[in-house]
Amino acid sequence: MTDELVNRGGEVVFYEAPDGRARLDVRLERETVWLSLSQIAELFGRDKSVVSRHVRNVFSSGELERGAVVAKTATTASDGKTYQVEYFNLDAILSVGDRVNSKRGTQFRIWATRTLRDHLLRGFTLNERRLRESVRLTKLVA
Numbered sequence: 001m002t003d004e005l006v007n008r009g010g011e012v013v014f015y016e017a018p019d020g021r022a023r024l025d026v027r028l029e030r031e032t033v034w035l036s037l038s039q040i041a042e043l044f045g046r047d048k049s050v051v052s053r054h055v056r057n058v059f060s061s062g063e064l065e066r067g068a069v070v071a072k073t074a075t076t077a078s079d080g081k082t083y084q085v086e087y088f089n090l091d092a093i094l095s096v097g098d099r100v101n102s103k104r105g106t107q108f109r110i111w112a113t114r115t116l117r118d119h120l121l122r123g124f125t126l127n128e129r130r131l132r133e134s135v136r137l138t139k140l141v142a
Contacts, residue, residue, distance in 0.1 A: 018107055019104070021045065021104075026039075026112075026115075027087070031116070032089045032090045032091075032116070033089065033090040033093065033112050033115075033116065034071065034087040034088065034089055035087060035088055035093055036085050036086065036087055036088075037051060037052060037055070037086065037088070040055075040088065040093055040096060043093075043104060043105070043108055044096070044097060044100045044102040044104055044105050045102060045104055046100050046102070050100070051096060051100070054095075054096045054099040054100060055088070055092065055096055057099065058092060058095045058096065058099070063095055064091055064092055064095060068091075069088060069089045069091050069092040070086050070087070070088055070089075070092065071086070071087050071089070072084045072085065072086055072087070073085055073087060090112055090116070093108070093112075094109055094112075097109060
């Protein structure tokens with residue numbers, strides 16, 4: 001695997017936890033889900049330092065190899081500077097989810113599995129939030 005995400009424009013789908021507390025734009029690329037460390041922390045309702053510690057433990061225990069589950073991409077921050085941000089694939093996200101023992105983690109695993117399966121079978125993913133917004137905007141313009 002290369003260290004860079006191949007296509008910055010990969011498909012992005014919206015995930016909202018059933019409790020409404022976690023709302024994330026999730027990147028689908030190379031037949032997997034990618035989230036940044038900050039997104040994983042938000043997803044599981046844990047502090048970023050806790051998630052970071054679990055990620056380190058996943059690699060140090062040999063459960064996953066960093067090179068196989070991490071990709072970097074350049075991201076422009078609100079200060080206008082460009083930073084390299086690490087994104088973690090579904091395997092890493094689920095490993096961290098098991099370690100933090102989060103109900104939201106289980107809900108995300110179910111959603112991600114269903115979304116990826118649909119994407120692989122159809123060749124696309126229906127982004128229901130964007131579809132609803134598009135319909136609403138069309139009605140406003142009409």
